[in-house]
Amino acid sequence: MLMNTHEARLDALRKELKTRGLDGFVIPISDEHMSEYVGAYAQRLAWLTGFGGSAGTAVVLAGSAAIFIDGRYTLQVREQVEERLFSYQSVPGTSVAAWLAATAPAGAKIGFDPWLHGKPWVDAVNKALRESGGALEPVDSNPVDAIWQDRPAPSLAPALVHGAEYAGVSSETKRSAAAEWLTERKLDAAVISALDGVAWLLNIRGSDVERTPVALSFVLAHADGTADLFIAPEKVTPELRTHLGNAVTIRDRNEFVPQLKALAGKRVAVDPERSVQAVFAALEGAGASVIELTDPTVLPKAIKNPVEQAGHRAAQARDGAAIARFLHWVALEGPGGGETELSAAAKLQALREETGLLRDLSFDTISGAGPNGAVVHYRVSEETNRRIEPNSVYLVDSGGQYADGTTDITRTVWIGPGEPDALLKDRFTRVLKGHIALALAIFPKGTLGSQLDSFARQHLWQAGLDYMHGTGHGVGSFLSVHEGPQRIAKAQGGQAGTGQELLAGMILSNEPGYYKTGEYGIRIENLVLV
Structure with a gap:
């Protein structure tokens, strides 16, 4: 019998843990390769909790459970995960290690899958548990897999x-x-x-x-x-x-x-x-x-060679033409009120497919109308799908995978026929000024991404405003849309930048934003080449 509710799945997991003599278990979004995006077979957190974000961890104890998410998913987790089943824990305000140290019973044996966690995480959690006589216990087989009856198999598609x-x-x-x-x-x-x-x-x-x-x-x-x-x-x-x-x-x-x-x-x-x-x-x-x-592949991969740079330029031009056609369509159809987030995302994908060269999207399109645009990593579904209404804000963050390059672009538009108010214009202008300031930045060799982050935030800061995500991430060449080691972000905090200097040939996103919970989101994103 399939378990169709997250409560039933949570109960089944607790029974499985008891059978194995474990006091708890940690469930991350991860796979054997520590990937950001994982195959369907590894979507254990989504199956157990309902959370559809790309980063998060759950901890299940006999009498309590929690889900840990960063600032990008504060709104999304509340829409997708029942708080009576999993308490919401915000990272970096807390951590799995700190929560377990405060919540797990003395001497607790907390199970973890050693194929889903990195060594630094294991060391940190073990240290926290030892203070109360507890310890992490590696499992030979994942207990979630034991109860996930219709779990997909890993892909066998040809390389x-x-x-x-x-x-x-x-x-x-x-x-x-x-x-x-x-x-x-x-x-x-x-x-x-x-x-x-x-x-x-x-x-x-x-x-x-x-x-x-x-x-x-x-x-x-x-x-x-x-x-x-x-x-x-x-x-x-x-x-x-x-x-x-x-x-x-x-x-x-x-x-x-x-x-x-x-x-x-x-x-x-x-x-x-x-x-x-x-x-x-x-x-x-x-x-x-x-x-x-x-x-040893990380830094050379991030520094695009001349052929890769030329490929990116071709991919961006091709993709940009599809975006321009899409924005024209939105301008014509949006004010009529007949389109939705899903229909708009489908239209944009169709326009990309018309290039004849699209291999895949580079991530699920963030198609956010009105208040859904304020959810930074919003993923539209049949349940959340909103109509694109006249006189509202529409945010679309999307990208494509082409053999010659990976794209990632965000545009925020006003859906007429009326005019946006002065406050909305002010917020959009501040985001745009920050985007332009970063795009035009000239800096010396040895500069870190964290040293450039304030270029994008300065005009928001002047009004006492800010955004809770990083400003820029690396982008691969027909590879990961989020690529390290370079980042443009604050020097400290949950979305902190790295100590990697920006080197010629690196490609990063430039995406400042402003989000008014319950009303709208604004983000403007292009890719930039160092």
């Missing part, structure tokens, strides 16, 4: 070759650079767990994760320039074998842990921000020397 006409640099050249990086540090191998890192290094793409063209796989990169690719055999095509050549050994995904254990006595680089606890446990348990370093 795709990403040609040199788009990548600009061969996989062999990239692997040679990684080998040089390893040799300089006297390392034998590096674990590449992040899906976009695997895709970039080997010049492959896939369709295993919605909105992100990656293939479920791991890589071990070796100091001699060779690599092992761990991937389901069903995903391997003759074209892929030819593309990878003899220097890349294709192995079954099930061989990943045995091959990690075979690195006993070797010096292995692992990125704690991009590799799960299970990777560390396998290596350390086998006696390998684990060196915590940033994944």
